[in-house]
Amino acid sequence: MQVFLKVWRQADAKSEGQFVTYTVENVTEDMSFFEMLDMLNNQLVLKGKEPIAFDHDCREGICGTCGLFINGRAHGPLRGITTCQLHMRSFDDGANIVVEPWRAEAFPVIKDLIVDRTAFDRIISAGGYISVNTGGVPDANTIPVPKPKADEAFDAATCIGCGACVATCKNSSAMLFVAAKVSHLALLPQGQVERKQRALNLVAAMDMEGFGACTNTGACEIECPKEISIVHIARLNREFLKASLL
Amino acid sequence: MVLDAKIPGGPLAEKWTQHRFDLKLVNPANKRKYNIIIVGTGLAGASAAASLAELGYNVDAFSYHESPRRAHSIAAQGGINAAKNYPNDGDSIFRLFYDTIKGGDYRSREANVYRLAEVSNAIIDQCVAQGVPFAREYGGLLDNRSFGGAQVSRTFYARGQTGQQLLLGAYSAFARQMKAGKVRFHPRHEMLDLVLVDGHAKGIITRNLINGEIRSYAADAVILASGGYGNVFFLSTNAMASNATAIWRAYKKGAYFANPCFTQIHPTCIPLSSEHQSKLTLMSESLRNDGRVWVPKKKGDSRAPNDIPEEERDYYLERIYPSFGNLVPRDVASRRAKEMCDTGHGVGPTGLAVYLDFEDVIGRKGKQWVSDKYGNLFDMYQQITGENPYEVPMRIYPAVHYTMGGLWVDYNLMSTVPGLFVLGEANFSDHGANRLGASALMQGLADGYFIIPYTIGDYLAKHPHGKTDTNQESFKTTTREVEEKLNQLLAVDGSQTVDDIHKELGRILWEYVGMARNREGLEKALKLIPQLRETFWKEVKVPGTAKELNPELEKAGRVADFLELGELMARDALHREESCGGHFREEYQTEENEALRDDEKFAYVAAWEFQGTGEPAKLHKEVLIFENVELTTRSYK
Ligand SMILES: Cc1cc2nc3c(=O)[nH]c(=O)nc-3n(C[C@H](O)[C@H](O)[C@H](O)COP(=O)(O)OP(=O)(O)OC[C@H]3O[C@@H](n4cnc5c(N)ncnc54)[C@H](O)[C@@H]3O)c2cc1C
Ligand code: SF4
Ligand code: FES
Numbered sequence: 013m014q015v016f017l018k019v020w021r022q023a024d025a026k027s028e029g030q031f032v033t034y035t036v037e038n039v040t041e042d043m044s045f046f047e048m049l050d051m052l053n054n055q056l057v058l059k060g061k062e063p064i065a066f067d068h069d070c071r072e073g074i075c076g077t078c079g080l081f082i083n084g085r086a087h088g089p090l091r092g093i094t095t096c097q098l099h100m101r102s103f104d105d106g107a108n109i110v111v112e113p114w115r116a117e118a119f120p121v122i123k124d125l126i127v128d129r130t131a132f133d134r135i136i137s138a139g140g141y142i143s144v145n146t147g148g149v150p151d152a153n154t155i156p157v158p159k160p161k162a163d164e165a166f167d168a169a170t171c172i173g174c175g176a177c178v179a180t181c182k183n184s185s186a187m188l189f190v191a192a193k194v195s196h197l198a199l200l201p202q203g204q205v206e207r208k209q210r211a212l213n214l215v216a217a218m219d220m221e222g223f224g225a226c227t228n229t230g231a232c233e234i235e236c237p238k239e240i241s242i243v244h245i246a247r248l249n250r251e252f253l254k255a256s257l258l
Numbered sequence: 259m260v261l262d263a264k265i266p267g268g269p270l271a272e273k274w275t276q277h278r279f280d281l282k283l284v285n286p287a288n289k290r291k292y293n294i295i296i297v298g299t300g301l302a303g304a305s306a307a308a309s310l311a312e313l314g315y316n317v318d319a320f321s322y323h324e325s326p327r328r329a330h331s332i333a334a335q336g337g338i339n340a341a342k343n344y345p346n347d348g349d350s351i352f353r354l355f356y357d358t359i360k361g362g363d364y365r366s367r368e369a370n371v372y373r374l375a376e377v378s379n380a381i382i383d384q385c386v387a388q389g390v391p392f393a394r395e396y397g398g399l400l401d402n403r404s405f406g407g408a409q410v411s412r413t414f415y416a417r418g419q420t421g422q423q424l425l426l427g428a429y430s431a432f433a434r435q436m437k438a439g440k441v442r443f444h445p446r447h448e449m450l451d452l453v454l455v456d457g458h459a460k461g462i463i464t465r466n467l468i469n470g471e472i473r474s475y476a477a478d479a480v481i482l483a484s485g486g487y488g489n490v491f492f493l494s495t496n497a498m499a500s501n502a503t504a505i506w507r508a509y510k511k512g513a514y515f516a517n518p519c520f521t522q523i524h525p526t527c528i529p530l531s532s533e534h535q536s537k538l539t540l541m542s543e544s545l546r547n548d549g550r551v552w553v554p555k556k557k558g559d560s561r562a563p564n565d566i567p568e569e570e571r572d573y574y575l576e577r578i579y580p581s582f583g584n585l586v587p588r589d590v591a592s593r594r595a596k597e598m599c600d601t602g603h604g605v606g607p608t609g610l611a612v613y614l615d616f617e618d619v620i621g622r623k624g625k626q627w628v629s630d631k632y633g634n635l636f637d638m639y640q641q642i643t644g645e646n647p648y649e650v651p652m653r654i655y656p657a658v659h660y661t662m663g664g665l666w667v668d669y670n671l672m673s674t675v676p677g678l679f680v681l682g683e684a685n686f687s688d689h690g691a692n693r694l695g696a697s698a699l700m701q702g703l704a705d706g707y708f709i710i711p712y713t714i715g716d717y718l719a720k721h722p723h724g725k726t727d728t729n730q731e732s733f734k735t736t737t738r739e740v741e742e743k744l745n746q747l748l749a750v751d752g753s754q755t756v757d758d759i760h761k762e763l764g765r766i767l768w769e770y771v772g773m774a775r776n777r778e779g780l781e782k783a784l785k786l787i788p789q790l791r792e793t794f795w796k797e798v799k800v801p802g803t804a805k806e807l808n809p810e811l812e813k814a815g816r817v818a819d820f821l822e823l824g825e826l827m828a829r830d831a832l833h834r835e836e837s838c839g840g841h842f843r844e845e846y847q848t849e850e851n852e853a854l855r856d857d858e859k860f861a862y863v864a865a866w867e868f869q870g871t872g873e874p875a876k877l878h879k880e881v882l883i884f885e886n887v888e889l890t891t892r893s894y895k
Contacts (some may be wrong), residue, residue, distance in 0.1 A: 023806075024806065024807070032396075040532060040534070042531050042532055042644075043532065043534050044536070046534065046536065047534045047536050050534070050536055050757070051534055052737050054755050054757060054758070057755045057799055057801055057803075057810060058753070058755060058799065060799075060801060062801055062802060063800070063801065063810060065807060065809055068498060069323070069326075069328060069497040069498050069499050070330065070332065070333045070497045070498075071536065071539075072333060072537075072539050072638065073499060073500060073638065073641075074329060074332050074333050074419065074422055075327075075328045075329075075332045075333065076328075076332075077323070077324070077328050092637075093641060097638075097641050099641070099642070099644075101644060112858075122468055122807060123468075123807045124459050125808075126537075126807070129324060129325070130324060130325065130326070130445060131318075132325065132631070133325050133326075133327075133433065133436070133443070136429070136430065136433045137433035137434065137436045137437040138437065139437075140430060140433065141388070141430035141431065141433060141434045142387065142388055142389045142430070143429075143434060144384075144387045144388060145309075146305075146308065146309040146312060146314045146384060146431070146707045146708070146711065147380070147382045147384070147707075147708075149384055149387035150381045150383065150387070150709070151383055152342070152383045152385075152386040152387075152392075152400055153342075153344065153399050153400060153682065155386060155387075156394075156397065156398030156399055157394055157398050158394075158398050159395065159396050159398065161393045162391055162393075162394045162398075165389075165391045166391040166416060166417065166423075169389075169416075169423060169426065170419065170422070172327075172332075172422075173325070173327055180694070196389065196391070197389050200389050200391070202386070202387060202388075202389045203389055218471075
């Protein structure tokens with residue numbers, strides 16, 4: 013099959029970007045979207061042109077490095093997957109495909125389709141942890157956790173930090189990302205000691221990084237490749253409120 | 259130089275305790291005067307950075323990733339071992355030690371492996387305290403499962419995302435130290451060389467991947483935790499960017515490279531489907547707990563799997579290995595799968611696959627049970643192949659997965675370059691000729707949380723701090739070398755892409771230095787690889803400049819190193835005239851096609867010393883002495 017791409021190209025953070033079109037031939041159904049881009053890049057290199065820069069690494073949906081806006085949707089047309097898990101069998105022969113980077117003020121473009129998401133690291137370092145040093149901790153089984161709680165904590169902890177929630181939100185809010193971390197730790201007995209401070213610190217850090225406010229549109233939940241529920245946002249709101257009252 | 263592994267004396271079970279007492283300590287008030295560079299922030303690097311910073315050292319941590327959470331450790335699925343014996347099924351530190359030594363086919367150091375088993379329990383405690391959401395039983399306590407090469411259940415897991423949860427734990431501890439100002443993180447910075455001052459590792463040269471800036475960093479010691487080199491094969495289960503550059507450049511600066519040919523080929527991966535494929539995806543070995551491996555008895559049987567009646571299926575692992583069945587170690591399972599395909603029993607469009615079937619367990623325990631346990635793996639499989647594994651058996655085939663080889667380190671995890679420490683998959687330490695499942699996560703975290711914090715102190719205490727700065731001559735010369743190399747890569751301006759050449763290298767290695775090796779093939783590889791290297795330096799095309807974000811340039815530098823490493827792997831495989839673990843030499847096998855070790859001649863670690871590119875490396879041997887286990891032929895029957 014062949015596809016027609018319209019790809020965002022931008023030399024660096026300071027330059028203006030623009031769309032460039034490419035026709036890619038000999039695409040097969042079992043190729044991943046990235047393998048299709050690899051093929052195009054290989055051709056561009058041989059023609060002495062600059063290949064398209066995009067972020068990726070594990071190519072199996074877990075490292076959170078990849079993230080493209082494809083035909084107006086974060087991580088492409090399917091639900092519950094990352095861009096690297098998208099295969100060409102999801103597109104028709106002759107399809108027009110528009111490819112853009114995540115667009116959010118807090119995620120400046122570095123080049124072409126690559127953005128800077130280090131804001132997420134700064135949010136986590138503001139308190140997305142349990143303050144224990146290495147060594148001197150109790151035996152693991154002295155901290156029982158009811159299975160349903162452990163499972164729910166896991167559902168939140170599964171966030172891969174890809175930023176699709178931010179990219180898809182009209183306010184560029186990072187609420188789902190922050191909620192996932194707050195929820196994961198608030199559900200576990202180990203996380204109780206710093207529970208309140210954590211909620212306050214993470215929300216403050218999020219605001220400082222220039223992410224927008226959450227207006228509960230729920231778009232994030234739909235595009236989150238790990239299908240993290242906005243139930244966690246509700247929990248974050250409660251946690252934040254409780255913490256602010258004291 | 260004589261290789262001194264610095265194994266402490268005394269009985270096995272007391273070595274580490276005694277050694278910790280004998281190691282010199284750095285006064286708490288002095289720790290903040292020492293600077294430590296850590297290259298790599300996966301499980302090994304992030305855990306080391308956090309632990310050392312907590313002790314008071316100043317840490318500069320580097321990664322070519324944008325965040326520690328992107329490291330390849332994130333992809334580990336199945337689990338992490340520990341000798342907790344929670345299930346009360348007979349596990350102990352000694353049994354974990356024994357299984358690991360045996361699983362590694364007696365090619366690892368007793369003292370190191372024992373220490374690994376000894377600290378394994380503390381890792382689980384640490385991770386739980388950090389909030390890692392391990393799987394739990396209904397009573398609220400931790401759940402375990404079994405894994406290949408063991409008859410006890412000692413594997414802790416977090417659905418099929420154990421590596422992710424462990425890495426997020428280590429990353430959170432790391433992030434906390436970033437906040438405390440004790441860890442300075444340099445994202446998207448690639449180490450391109452090691453700097454020696456008076457023979458000691460005192461710094462690194464990095465390239466900022468965003469703008470191309472080359473910079474020097476000085477410190478009192480350097481730690482490499484840069485992961486494995488499985489991507490030398492192009493196709494592997496590793497992340498796309500995983501590479502050998504950090505350890506390879508250190509090798510060229512004098513660090514010995516140990517057992518480079520010990521590669522693990524994992525038995526359960528999704529088979530290759532097209533020539534454009536960029537990577538292979540692992541289906542966790544934990545699936546072998548509940549899935550049954552089979553092929554049609556009839557050669558070339560093209561019926562759909564569900565149309566092949568029970569009596570016409572060969573559950574060959576259960577047949578050949580009645581006591582371990584589907585849970586034989588990886589090297590054995592991989593080789594048997596290859597053998598089935600080589601003899602015409604392979605399935606799927608290419609004939610290079612065997613079935614992994616869940617019909618039985620779905621019948622016994624229900625679809626929900628299976629999906630709770632393996633849901634994400636089943637989804638992943640369906641995403642890639644377009645087939646539903648709840649209904650049709652999975653097709654699997656072996657793929658390159660892990661490298662047991664790596665930089666040689668002594669008991670203190672220090673390489674042959676003083677002041678250069680190596681952790682995690684980047685070193686060769688604990689897995690011998692074959693790694694057991696769920697043991698790499700254990701090793702990476704053991705190295706980072708519980709070993710390096712002690713052993714690096716001994717080195718630092720014995721060497722005065724703060725004498726190095728980046729104005730010294732060796733930083734300048736090394737910087738020039740790095741810049742020249744980048745310019746050379748850009749200057750070739752040939753007609754082949756980096757990927758094309760990398761794929762060719764992968765084909766050579768898979769064919770001749772892969773699952774089964776022989777003299778003739780290895781000698782051929784030793785001709786082909788240098789030729790390909792020549793082609794690379796004449797024909798490669800790298801667009802753009804060194805002063806900007808340039809992914810092709812990054813890849814080119816890594817592939818240039820792979821082209822040298824591949825040759826060393828072939829040389830090592832050729833010299834080792836025996837079969838052991840993942841190293842299977844066709845000339846050396848038993849009548850039952852099992853690996854035939856030669857303990858008389860080869861019970862040693864092969865540590866190679868660089869002699870110049872294109873020159874044969876020089877072999878040094880660290881003889882392995884076994885005082886606590888008897889060297890037997892592994893039998894999983
Ligand atoms: C698909 C898969 C599943 C696995 N499942 C399991 C499992 O279930 N259980 C188990 O025990 N093991 C498993 N393993 C093995 C295990 O995950 C790895 O061996 C382990 O995570 C390696 O950790 P590490 O910290 O040594 O390296 P990595 O996690 O690979 O980290 C390497 C780090 O080094 C950095 N780096 C490298 N070179 C440079 C450079 N030149 N400059 C700057 N930074 C650099 C990278 O940016 C990264 O931060 C699995 C492996 C794979 C591939
Ligand atoms: S919440 Fe979902 S969309 Fe947002 S960063 Fe995490 S995984 Fe990505
Ligand atoms: S590349 Fe890792 S999640 Fe897509």
